[in-house]
Amino acid sequence: MGWVRVARNGRSAQDTIDTLSQDPSKTILKYEDAVHVEVADITPSKNNETQYPFHPVTLSVDALPYIEPDVVRNTKGDSTKIWLVIDSIVYDCTSFVNEHPGGESFITSFQGEDCSWQFKRFHSSAHMKEFGQPLRIGRTSGICNRFKERPRLVGLRGFNRSDEW
Numbered sequence: 165m166g167w168v169r170v171a172r173n174g175r176s177a178q179d180t181i182d183t184l185s186q187d188p189s190k191t192i193l194k195y196e197d198a199v200h201v202e203v204a205d206i207t208p209s210k211n212n213e214t215q216y217p218f219h220p221v222t223l224s225v226d227a228l229p230y231i232e233p234d235v236v237r238n239t240k241g242d243s244t245k246i247w248l249v250i251d252s253i254v255y256d257c258t259s260f261v262n263e264h265p266g267g268e269s270f271i272t273s274f275q276g277e278d279c280s281w282q283f284k285r286f287h288s289s290a291h292m293k294e295f296g297q298p299l300r301i302g303r304t305s306g307i308c309n310r311f312k313e314r315p316r317l318v319g320l321r322g323f324n325r326s327d328e329w
C-alpha cells in the first residue's frame with residue numbers, strides 16, 4: 165500500500181474498541197455526547213476563531229453547516245484541527261486520532277483531505293455509524309482525493325466485511 169503505513173499503537177483493534185465502549189472518559193465517541201448539540205451552530209470563540217461543534221447523528225447531512233473547502237484544506241498541519249472528509253462530510257478526528265484502532269498515521273496523513281475510498285476499504289458502514297457519525301462537524305465540497313482508487317478484483321468486496329456501503 166503506497167499511501168499509508170499500518171500502526172496499531174501496540175493494541176489490537178478489538179482492544180481499542182473495547183476501551184472505547186467501556187471507558188466513560190472516552191465520551192467523545194458516544195452518541196449521547198453529540199445529542200445535546202441541537203442546532204447546526206457555528207460560534208465564534210473568544211479569540212474570534214470559529215468553532216465547529218459535533219452534531220447529533222440524527223441531524224441530516226443537508227442540515228450540517230457548510231464549511232468552505234479552503235477552511236478544511238487549511239487545517240493541514242494544525243494539530244488542533246485534525247479533520248477528514250468522507251463523501252463531502254467533514255469529521256473532526258482531533259480527539260479520536262489517538263484512539264484510532266488503525267493507528268494515528270492513517271488519519272493524520274489525510275488531514276484536511278478527502279479519504280472516502282480509503283476509509284471504505286477498511287471500515288464497514290457499521291463502523292461509520294458508531295464511530296464516524298458522532299464526529300461530524302459539517303459538510304463541504306470540492307475536496308479531492310489525492311490518490312486514484314485502484315480497481316478491486318471482482319468478488320473481493322465484502323470478503324472480510326459484514327456489510328456493504
Ligand code: HEM
Pocket residue numbers: 168170177178181248255257264265266267270271274279282283286287291295296299
Ligand atoms: C472518521 C474517521 C475514522 C474512524 C471513525 C475510524 C474508525 C475505525 C474503527 C472503529 C476501526 C476498528 C475496525 C475493526 O476492528 O474492524 C478502525 C480500524 C482501522 N482504520 Fe479507521 N477510522 C477512521 C479513519 C480511517 C482512515 C482515514 C483510514 C485510512 C485511510 C483508516 C484505516 C484504518 C485501518 C487500517 C484500520 C485497521 C483495520 C483492520 O484491522 O482490519 N481509518 N478505524
